[in-house]
Amino acid sequence: MQIDIDNKKSIRExxxxxxxxxxxxNPDIVALDADLSGSTKTSVFAKNFPExxxxxxxxxxxxxxxxxxxxxxGKIPFAATFSMFATGRAYDQIRNSICYQKANVKIIGxxxxxxxxxxxxxxxxxxxxxxxxxLPNMTVIVPCDYEQTRQAVRFAASYNGPVFIRLxxxxxxxxxxxxxxxxxxxxxxxxxxxxxxxxxxxDIVSEVLQAESILAKSGINAEIINVPVxxxxxxxxxxxSVKKTKLAVTVENHSIIGGLGSAVAECLSEKFPSRLIRxxxxxxxxxxxxxxxxxxxxxLDAKSIANRIIKEIK
Numbered sequence: 153m154q155i156d157i158d159n160k161k162s163i164r165e166x167x168x169x170x171x172x173x174x175x176x177x178n179p180d181i182v183a184l185d186a187d188l189s190g191s192t193k194t195s196v197f198a199k200n201f202p203e204x205x206x207x208x209x210x211x212x213x214x215x216x217x218x219x220x221x222x223x224x225x226g227k228i229p230f231a232a233t234f235s236m237f238a239t240g241r242a243y244d245q246i247r248n249s250i251c252y253q254k255a256n257v258k259i260i261g262x263x264x265x266x267x268x269x270x271x272x273x274x275x276x277x278x279x280x281x282x283x284x285x286x287l288p289n290m291t292v293i294v295p296c297d298y299e300q301t302r303q304a305v306r307f308a309a310s311y312n313g314p315v316f317i318r319l320x321x322x323x324x325x326x327x328x329x330x331x332x333x334x335x336x337x338x339x340x341x342x343x344x345x346x347x348x349x350x351x352x353x354x355d356i357v358s359e360v361l362q363a364e365s366i367l368a369k370s371g372i373n374a375e376i377i378n379v380p381v382x383x384x385x386x387x388x389x390x391x392x393s394v395k396k397t398k399l400a401v402t403v404e405n406h407s408i409i410g411g412l413g414s415a416v417a418e419c420l421s422e423k424f425p426s427r428l429i430r431x432x433x434x435x436x437x438x439x440x441x442x443x444x445x446x447x448x449x450x451x452l453d454a455k456s457i458a459n460r461i462i463k464e465i466k
Contacts, residue, residue, distance in 0.1 A: 155361050160323035163355070164262055166301040167319060168193025171230055172200050174309050181309060182222055184208060186215045186233040192262045194232045212237045216245035216257070223256045228309060234268075235261025235277035235318055239284055247287055250314050254289045257315075258308045264294075264318040265405030266438045266446045267355055276438030277318075282410025284316040285383040291315045291336065292383040294412075296357035297327040300380055303334035311336075320355035320405070322443055327357060327378070339386040341393070345375035348399040348461070351390065351416050353379045356405045359447065362454035363403075363461070370462055382412055387419045394426050399465075401429045403457055408432040429464050431457060 175181050175197055182204045189195040189207060198205035206222075208214045212233055219229040231238070238261045239246070250257045261280055268276045285292045291313065295301040301319065308315040327342070342357075343364060352360045357378050364374050375393055379386065394400045400420060402413035413430035420426050433450055447453040451460060 155325045155327060155358055157325050157358065157362065160325050161298040162323050163295065163298060163301045163319050164191070164193045164321070166298040167260060167305055167317070168196035170302045170305040172196045174306065175201050175204065178228065178309065180226060181228045181230065182206065184215055184219050184229055184231045186210055186212050186237065188233050188262075191234070192232040192260065194230070212241040213245050216242040216259070217249055219257045220245070220249045220253075220255050228256060228258070230258045230260055230308075232260035232262060234275060235264040235280045236275050239277065239280040239316075243283060246314075251287045251289045254313050256312050259314070259316045260319065261316060262319045263321045265320060265354065266433065266450055266452070267405060267443050268321050268438070269443045269446065270440050272440030273437040278407045278433050278438060279410065280318060281382055281406050281412070282414070285415065286410070287314075289314055290383065291381070292318070293381055294318045294353040295380050296354055296378055297324050299326065299328040299330060299332055300334060303332065304380065307334055307336060318354065322355065324355045325358045327361075334380070336381055337384065337386060339389040340378040340380070341375065341389070342378055343374070343376040345373040346397060347373045348401055348465070349375040349377060349393040349397045350401045350403060351377050351379050351412060352403040353382070353412055354405050356403055356452060359452060359454045359457060360403050363457040366454060366458035367461060372462070372465065374461075379412060382415055385415050385419060387423060390416060390419050391424045394420060394424055399427050399429075401431065401461060403452070404432040405452060406432055408434055429461070431460055
């Protein structure tokens, strides 16, 4: 699959615009934020439906419990803030109040991963997927581009139960066209191959697709699978691919502990034990810096990903 790396769009804006569109269709949809509506793009919804928007201030625990209360009255709340604070500061409320009751709350964790950039380690959520996929009743989605984000938000609004959608900060290349159909039960094979399978998701998908081109020049035919839904995991697609290629690689903008790499490792160890290479942030905190520099530092840029795979194969 070829992508235009210069044609980039904002995942956060996809969320904000789609939420506002859904608000026109369903008066029960409400939005909440923790004083970050300009960054999370709930500001679009707030402008259109000020009476259905609630800024709780810098109080993430209140954000989640208020969303819970609204859900119990029949509303469909979308609670948004930086993913670090949504999943970290409010974990107890998400666990004991939202997931325990299987409440119909949608949690939008913006600014996930190291690609937050200059905000640094305190704002770079590298554990958020691990925290959320561990919770009973929680659905975990990590979209990779504008269109997939738009459709994931639409799915969340129609689904009855807790949903966590993890968004990145920056603009990303478009992977999917408007005829794409999001499925909660299916991972997406972006490119077929025979030598190894790379499983990935989120804003790092574009780096993986560029890495695939580098691998191809070295004679390595990689299969690329985007796994936007980390929970429930599409085990069938994972197993089917690895049975063919015999080698699995996971690449994620997250700690290699507890995220996509762990999910794939658990799946393979139970159903089809295979060699697995996990590429991501290796049990450390993030750093402050420009995004291209951070990707290189953590070896999550296309060239580093390709070099790591070539080295492991050799």
